Amino acid sequence: MEKKIIGKAYVLGDNIDTDQIIPAEHLVYSTSDPEELKKYGHFALSSVPIEQAGLPFGGKPFIDGDNHKSKFNIIVGGSNFGCGSSREHAPLSLQVAGVKAVVAESYARIFYRNSVDGGFVIPFESSSKLNDKIKTGDDVEVDLESSKITNHSSGETYRLRPLGSVYDIVKSGGLFNYARENNMI
Amino acid sequence: MGMTITEKIFAKASKKTRVAPGESVWLDVDVLMTHDVCGPPTIAIWKKEFGEKAKIWDKEKLVIFPDHYIFTKNTNANRNVDLLREFAREYDLPNYYDVGTERYKGVCHIALAEEGYNVPGTVLFGTDSHTCTSGAFGMFATGVGNTDAAFIMGTGKIWEKVPESIKFTFNGKMPEYITAKDLILQILGDITTDGATYRAMEFGGEAIGSMNMMERMTLTNMTIEAGGMNGIIAVDDVTRHYLNEIDVTQYEEFNSDEDAFYHSQYKYDVELMEPLVAKPHSPDNMDKVKNVEGTNLTKCYIGSCTGGKLTDFQFAAKLLLGQKVKVTTFIVPASTQIAKQLEAEAISGVSLKDIFTNAGCIIAESSCAACLGGPSDTIGRSVEGDVVISTTNRNFPGRMGSKLSQVYLASPLTVAASAISGEITDPRKFL
Structure with a gap:
């Protein structure tokens, strides 16, 4: 598990549901064919209403043109x-x-489980509302050991909640790796 | 301190004498359900992760209902059903309900009830967020993703955090213009879309006792819309009667203790309630129908696991008898059994099917259909500029198709009244 995740933030509002994602x-x-899999990246966040896409200004699609990779790799939600x-x-x-981490105030249960158990992205909970403090395109850094997110564009640092009981599964890279490491399967 | 129904089922399924909210436990799973959207990726993960050793923990406990993208020319969607069919054949699965055969059932959550997989006191996981529907039968049922489902498929176990419970009590006698849908929209308006995140939502009271199983399933179905882990209703004579009719006789009944701990409690008098809608674009954007009356519509939709059950069609038919709809109105029976019941059940000697046909509605084949948009040729799918009123469960941007459409969620009574007027209409106008 990487100790730091560094990249550009993509900022979204509250209640980002899976139909928007x-x-x-x-x-x-x-989901197994590497070429077809790229379509999932291409259509990621494609149903976010354009005025809400990339806050605070909106109008910034997450994916440009025909790409399947975004230039943003840390999502900041509400x-x-x-x-x-x-x-x-x-x-x-x-x-x-290309997203490595999501930082949001709270998560819906199934999305949170899926992120952790499937080892897709690390879902961090912020201690305070951040989607009105961080702007889309800001250079941010998530420090896993100290549970902090730093916005290098503004110089501000904010606390994240420790991963708690799911830390071991995140560290293993997902539920199956965790279960194998603990001789459960 | 006593325990709630949900805590008692958690204790039983984790082989403990008691559990407390917040504690993570490993549960023994009684049934795993999947469908055509999440089944193929679940199977792929199961094969990859277990490799040569991949073995289904108990074939009798794996239930597969293709139901989401069935009547479409989309080749990728059809390929998913082919993958399920091939998997069922390869492993000789007893509980696969194939498309294009007599066994095809339609929407999984309703089929689970009809086929007797909803057994009180048991634990059911499904690769669908509306798996919580089954909680109407006094059981623990919740949705998970493909990785968790693949893990269950190989081991029969999964971790889960014991939820705190919230209790909702509905007192009074249900007025004829109020349905279970209005009750759950009221709750969503009060606690919002994350008001029950990681919590159990337990329903009780005189009004719940008077509801049939289908109406109870409307309540538990939409607990996920409040973020709930599960919805649950204790077994009573209504439950026992339903189960007895389909030969489910062996089960354990749990009831919450008088001194059980609840995170919070809500009490409602249904006699004081009014017909409600959820306005675009969130299920908690609740308002009284009378406050949005006159909103022009382009489509009406009665269907899905939430609002496509026999009782929903009985409510709608009561209003549509002898009327004509002013906007395109879709009738999508959730299951093939319900589709048959539309022909068998009648009001004033006219079958429900004829009532809908005579009123000018379009009756579609059973599946999830436009509730979740689906491929571009899905019947009823919303397009740019549409204003839809629907008995379904979600109205997030793009949920029913175009993100440039607007969806109002309402009871089958309100949708039927609105179909007759061509604009959002309080059902009391026609009752």
């Missing part, structure tokens, strides 16, 4: 991130698009 019509592509359906394709599509 990956619209249901795209859930038909193979409360109840990932609400809605159980589709694991949601954290998967963020991972395919």
Whole structure:
């Protein structure tokens, strides 16, 4: 597990649901075929209303043109991130698009589990509301050991909640690795 | 300190005498359910992770219902059903309900009830967020992703955090213009879309006792819309009667102790409630129907695991009898059994099917259909500029198709009244 995640922030509002993260019509592509998998990255966050895409100004699509990788690799959300359906394709599509971590005030249960158990992205909970403090495109750094996020563009540092009981699964890279390391399977 | 129903089921399934909210436990799973959207990736993860050793922990306990993208020309969607069919054949699965055969059932959450997989006191996981629907049968049921499902498929076990419980009590007698959908929209308006995150939502009271199983399933179905881990209703004579009719007789009943701990409690008098909608673009954007009356509509939709059950169609037919709809109105029975019941059940000697046909509605084949948008040729799918009123469960941007459409969620009574008027209408106008 990396100790630091460094990159550019993509900022979203509250209640980003799984239909906004990956619209249901795209859930038909193979998750095993490397070429088809790229489509999940290409359509990641494609149903976020354009005025809400890349706050505070909006109008910034997460993916440019035909790409399947985003230039942003840390998502900063508000409360109840990932609400809605159980589709694991949601954290998967963020991972395919190059996202390493999501920082949000709170998460919907299934999205949080999927992110951790599938080892797709690390879901950090922030101690305070950050999606009105960090701007899309800011250079940010998440420090896993000290549970902090630093915004190098503004010089501000904010606390994150420790990963707690899921830390061991995150460290292993997912539920299956964790279970193998603990001789459960 | 006593325990809630949910805590008692957690204790039983984790082989403990008691559990406390917040504690993580490993549960023994009684049934794992999957479908055409999440089944193929679940199977792929199971094969990759278990490799040569991959073995289904108990074939009798794995249930697969293709139901999401069924009536489409989309080749990738069809390939998913082919993958399920091939998997069921390869492993000789007894509980696969194939498309295009007599066994095809339609929407998984309703089929689970009809086929007797909802057994009180048991633990059911499914690769679908609305798996919480089954909690109407006094059992623990919740949704998980593909990795968790693959883990269950190989081991029969999964970790889960014991949820705190919230209790919702509905007193009074249900007025004829109020349905279970109005009750859950009221709760969503009160506690919002994350008001029950990681919590159990327990329902009780006189009004719940008077509801049939289908109405109870509308309540538990939408607990996920409040972020709930599960919804649960204790077994009573209504539950026992439903189960007895389908030969489910062996089960354990749990009830919450008088001194059980609840995170919070809400009490409602249903006789004081009014018909409600959730306005675009969130299920908690609640308002009274009378406050949005007159909103022009382009589509009406009655269907899905939430609002496509027999009772939903009985409510709608009561209003649509002898009427004509003013906007395109879709009737999508959740299951093939319900589709048959539309022909068998009648009001004033006219079958529900004829009531809908005579009113000018379009009756579609059973599947999840436009509830979640789906491939571009999905019947009822919303397009740019649409204003839809629907009995389904979510109205997030793009949920029913175009993110440039607007969706109002409402009861089947309100949707039927609105279909007749062509604009959002309080059902009391026609009752």
